[in-house]
Amino acid sequence: MVQANQWNAGLYDAKMNFVSEYGKGLVDWLQPAPGESILDLGCGTGDLCAELSLAGAYVTGIDFSATMIEAARKKYPPFAFEVADAHTYRTDVSYNAVFSNAALHWMKRPAEVVETVWLALAPGGRFVAEFGGHGNCGQITKALRTALARRGISADERSPWYFPSIGEYTTLLEKQGFHVVFASHFDRPTVMADGDLGLSHWLNSFCSPFFAGLSSDDIQQVCREVTDILRPALFQEGHWVLDYKRIRVLAHKKSEKDTLQGGAVK
Numbered sequence: 373m374v375q376a377n378q379w380n381a382g383l384y385d386a387k388m389n390f391v392s393e394y395g396k397g398l399v400d401w402l403q404p405a406p407g408e409s410i411l412d413l414g415c416g417t418g419d420l421c422a423e424l425s426l427a428g429a430y431v432t433g434i435d436f437s438a439t440m441i442e443a444a445r446k447k448y449p450p451f452a453f454e455v456a457d458a459h460t461y462r463t464d465v466s467y468n469a470v471f472s473n474a475a476l477h478w479m480k481r482p483a484e485v486v487e488t489v490w491l492a493l494a495p496g497g498r499f500v501a502e503f504g505g506h507g508n509c510g511q512i513t514k515a516l517r518t519a520l521a522r523r524g525i526s527a528d529e530r531s532p533w534y535f536p537s538i539g540e541y542t543t544l545l546e547k548q549g550f551h552v553v554f555a556s557h558f559d560r561p562t563v564m565a566d567g568d569l570g571l572s573h574w575l576n577s578f579c580s581p582f583f584a585g586l587s588s589d590d591i592q593q594v595c596r597e598v599t600d601i602l603r604p605a606l607f608q609e610g611h612w613v614l615d616y617k618r619i620r621v622l623a624h625k626k627s628e629k630d631t632l633q634g635g636a637v638k
């Protein structure tokens with residue numbers, strides 16, 4: 373059984389802030405408008421809720437991690453934040469848009485999440501998301517697999533991540549009834565802060581489910597082995613450059629009028 377990641381909000385904000393920096397481009401995609409209601413699925417410590425609200429939108433952020441939501445509330449007291457599981461979350465609000473950056477790949481029952489998004493949206497509402505696609509962090513996963521196999525552990529059985537192909541994910545959206553306006557699967561080499569320490573920040577922030585049951589000495593040793601395997605390929609000019617592959621989607625919930633007319637949603 374996959375364990376929840378042990379999130380450290382302080383480390384996340386201090387060393388992993390590239391996550392929300394890259395996400396600002398996704399806000400441009402959504403084009404939030406004054407007065408709109410927007411649900412941010414997997415909001416982390418709330419930085420992109422703040423970006424979305426700059427346009428005058430009313431934003432609610434949900435995240436499975438109580439630690440992240442506690443940090444978000446401290447940073448952004450005016451916004452509404454809730455600890456919630458996006459697989460099962462239900463709301464009485466009909467949102468104009470659902471937004472999600474770098475969160476959906478942590479949710480391993482994607483059809484349930486897609487249903488949550490559908491039910492949260494008003495007819496005509498839009499869904500904009502970015503997350504890891506097939507092959508994301510492939511070299512890192514392979515190195516983890518090697519180091520853990522030496523200890524009799526299957527990395528694949530423990531993986532907390534869902535990295536679909538573009539076809540798989542857009543099919544899920546269409547089955548739910550969404551009109552997929554745009555979908556893209558692209559490489560996004562991701563530069564880590566802090567020179568040589570960059571990869572260990574990443575492993576400490578994101579990989580705790582792989583390390584369940586290991587002593588802290590064993591975890592350090594696994595991280596050293598992973599680092600040694602990856603260094604020739606991913607340490608470049610003093611920085612770790614990680615092999616991210618993203619999926620971006622824009623999908624619309626057809627309004628009843630569009631459905632009856634069988635027409636495309638603008």
Ligand code: BEZ
Pocket residue numbers: 474477503504508509533578616
């Ligand atoms: C990502 O944002 O692609 C990602 C984050 C954590 C683990 C794996 C992938």
